[in-house]
Amino acid sequence: MPKWLKKSLVVLITALTFxxxxxxAYLTIDDQKDDSSFGDVTSKEYNNHxxxxxxxxxxxxxxxxxxxxxxxxxxxxxxxxxxxRIGPKIQDEFKDVIFPKMxxxxxxxxxxxxxxxxxxxxxxENPTGGDSEKIFHIYHAVTGKDLIRFHVRxxxxxxxxxxxxxxxxxxxxxxxxxxxxxxxxxxxxxxxKWLS
Numbered sequence: 001m002p003k004w005l006k007k008s009l010v011v012l013i014t015a016l017t018f019x020x021x022x023x024x025a026y027l028t029i030d031d032q033k034d035d036s037s038f039g040d041v042t043s044k045e046y047n048n049h050x051x052x053x054x055x056x057x058x059x060x061x062x063x064x065x066x067x068x069x070x071x072x073x074x075x076x077x078x079x080x081x082x083x084x085r086i087g088p089k090i091q092d093e094f095k096d097v098i099f100p101k102m103x104x105x106x107x108x109x110x111x112x113x114x115x116x117x118x119x120x121x122x123x124x125e126n127p128t129g130g131d132s133e134k135i136f137h138i139y140h141a142v143t144g145k146d147l148i149r150f151h152v153r154x155x156x157x158x159x160x161x162x163x164x165x166x167x168x169x170x171x172x173x174x175x176x177x178x179x180x181x182x183x184x185x186x187x188x189x190x191x192x193k194w195l196s
């Protein structure tokens with residue numbers, strides 16, 4: 001099994017189980033084989049059917065594949081942000097009201113980028129804790145520039161309880177615009193810190 005696939009599986013298992021399940025030993029043992037070569041000097045694979053060389057590193061993500069991966073990561077990062085104290089109380093409303101709107105924003109992002117560029121779009125992996133707003137950002141891996149920033153803010157209108165205000169900012173207006181996704185009511189009491 002190629003080393004990159006093993007590493008990807010270890011990361012995926014760890015992320016999906018929030019580190020509570022250890023990946024199988026065969027994924028974590030280093031084989032000392034050199035997986036950098038694909039059998040010839042040019043690192044290209046010969047396709048017998050079309051008599052062409054195919055570079056295995058030139059992988060393209062279809063829009064559907066990108067959306068599938070992006071929505072999965074968006075949900076994982078969101079629930080990581082909520083933590084174990086907030087997450088269970090708002091998860092149903094988040095999945096029913098907020099997340100479908102997030103998916104629409106991700107669809108729009110996929111539509112405005114050519115398929116060959118979708119492999120360069122990356123989701124940040126560290127939501128911020130405490131009282132900070134960041135859930136995750138989507139950025140271009142080659143240029144390093146943010147494209148969309150998904151945030152959640154704790155609002156406390158006078159004489160009312162606390163709300164979680166979900167919104168996003170986009171590079172189209174230099175991240176100045178506040179694009180609402182919706183709000184979820186918490187309670188009259190102060191909500192816990194993010195990631196707690």
